[in-house]
Amino acid sequence: MDIASDHASFGALLRDVRRTRRLSQLELSLQAEVSQRHLSFLESGKARPSREMVVQLSTTLDLSMRERNRLLHSAGFVGLYPQRTLDANDMAPVRAALDLLLHHQSPYPAIVVDRAWNLITQNTPMQRLLGVLGDPEARWQAVCGDGPRNILKLTLHPEGLRPYIVNLDVLAPAILARTAREALEHPEIQPVLDTVLAYPGLPRAYRQIDLAAVTPPVVPTHLRLLGQDLRLFTMLATFGTPLDVTTDELRVELFFPADDASRVLLEQLSAT
Known part of the structure; x- marks a missing residue:
């Protein structure tokens, strides 16, 4: 997968999660302490998120561990949380x-x-x-x-x-x-x-x-x-x-x- 499609996937996923939480870009930017302009660029794919930014947004959105990993993967990073089988x-x-x-x-x-x-x-x-x-x-x-x-x-x-x-x-x-x-x-x-x-x-x-x-x-x-x-x-x-x-x-x-x-x-x- 190329970088552009990675970014678009992350932006689309971030936008969907934000809307699910019924937050505007302004509301999320204030809660995450990120400029609304930068958040807009992340959602549109014009800016590439750092790993720290993905974690910061995931924490602000109170995502489950599965969804945090999913957001990290969409941005091209390795997930933070393992998924072991119950018999491990x-x-x-x-x-x-x-x-x-x-x-x-x-x-x-x-x-x-x-x-x-x-x-x-x-x-x-x-x-x-x-x-x-x-x-x-x-x-x-x-x-x-x-x-x-x-x-x-x-x-x-x-x-x-x-x-x-x-x-x-x-x-x-x-x-x-x-x-x-x-x-x-x-x-x-x-x-x-x-x-x-x-x-x-x-x-x-x-x-x-x-x-x-x-x-x-x-x-x-x-x-x-x-x-x-x-x-x-x-x-x-x-x-x-x-x-x-x-x-x-x-x-x-x-x-x-x-x-x-x-x-x-x-x-x-x-x-x-």
Whole structure:
């Protein structure tokens, strides 16, 4: 790739990120302590950014590690943050922490996902919960085929959990709005969202996402499984001060019963 195209790629990416943050050139220049004229030249490709300038702009824009690397690469620099596989030797403390969380969450379900809601691992109560509805492997195959197992797809796919969700009209808009907001800052989420919005039978109103809509603090998931009601709410846990792309994007979703009947049902499932 030649220098001119490198610069144009960086400028276009910087402009897109700035607009996503709903910042004018003037606003970004003031926050980053860069002249508006220089920022304009960077976006148009008339000026070449230094590595320090890319880092400064990335920090000001509060980009994720993946997006910081992407901006550096577009400017012709090596990324700052490595992306190790979870089974790498130096990721052993990360794996141990995840295993501990999943184990101690029992008898309640817990999963580990990446930022795009692809399933990394799950605890035994989660496996048993999905098993109540039939063969989990067959359900995953129907929802995701041979691709990554994705929790958002599983939740809203017509052959996933959608038929079992009692409060779909409350839950789905909240989930989709949250995902759409995250996709503005993390482009890797957008293809998953696009796939889900194209599912057959998804009400048209769900596709008209209102990013400014006010949602309640917690939206429980109300499932009806084989005639029994299960109400769950969730918490997300992340790693503090990560210095690796994989660790930065890991999310642990912990499920808790929203009432006593749900608590008893989860305890019964765990004992089977």
